[in-house]
Amino acid sequence: MKSVELDEFDIRLLREVTRDGRISVQTLSERIGLSPSPVARRLKRLEEAGIITGYAAQIDEAALGFEVSVFVSVKLDRQIDDALSAFESEIATFPEVVDCWLMTGNRDYLLRVVTRNMADFEKFLVGRLTKVKSVAEIESSIPLRRVKSTAARTP
Numbered sequence: 408m409k410s411v412e413l414d415e416f417d418i419r420l421l422r423e424v425t426r427d428g429r430i431s432v433q434t435l436s437e438r439i440g441l442s443p444s445p446v447a448r449r450l451k452r453l454e455e456a457g458i459i460t461g462y463a464a465q466i467d468e469a470a471l472g473f474e475v476s477v478f479v480s481v482k483l484d485r486q487i488d489d490a491l492s493a494f495e496s497e498i499a500t501f502p503e504v505v506d507c508w509l510m511t512g513n514r515d516y517l518l519r520v521v522t523r524n525m526a527d528f529e530k531f532l533v534g535r536l537t538k539v540k541s542v543a544e545i546e547s548s549i550p551l552r553r554v555k556s557t558a559a560r561t562p
Contacts, residue, residue, distance in 0.1 A: 411456040413562060418440055420449055421458070421561045423511045428462035428558075465558065475528050475549075479536070480514035490541045491515075496518040497539050503531045514546070 413421075419439040423430055430438075436446040453459045468476070482553040483490050491509070496516070498507050506519035536545060 418562045425558045425561055468521055472523050475522045477520045477528055478548045479518040479520050480546040481516040483515045483541045484543040
């Protein structure tokens with residue numbers, strides 16, 4: 408990834424595409440106060456530098472019938488490279504796991520698991536996650552409601 412100095416136009420551009428990834432170059436240029444050609448060049452530069460890594464739709468999981476979201480902390484029985492890689496490879500195959508973070512502290516991973524209901528979460532937990540080799544401990548937390556959500560932090 409290249410190092411890129413960001414000016415005020417870049418920062419405004421990033422804030423706008425974070426809010427609306429489908430914004431046209433024309434509308435973006437009007438909002439940040441530059442003509443379309445320099446805006447298009449800035450977008451390309453930010454993409455090539457790895458600052459903008461892609462564009463995606465924000466999906467309402469509950470509207471698709473996935474009403475349960477659970478944060479699951481996982482501790483492995485050993486923290487060696489092979490065990491970490493094996494765990495990560497297996498977790499990558501589980502569609503219920505929508506986020507997985509390697510953590511510091513007393514747990515090795517934090518997962519966000521999304522299922523249709525608690526019965527499906529139980530099936531996932533008992534039928535799949537507990538069977539992953541090297542999983543030693545699991546702790547689940549059920550969020551009551553989302554207080555804040557942003558696509559990304561911008562300067």
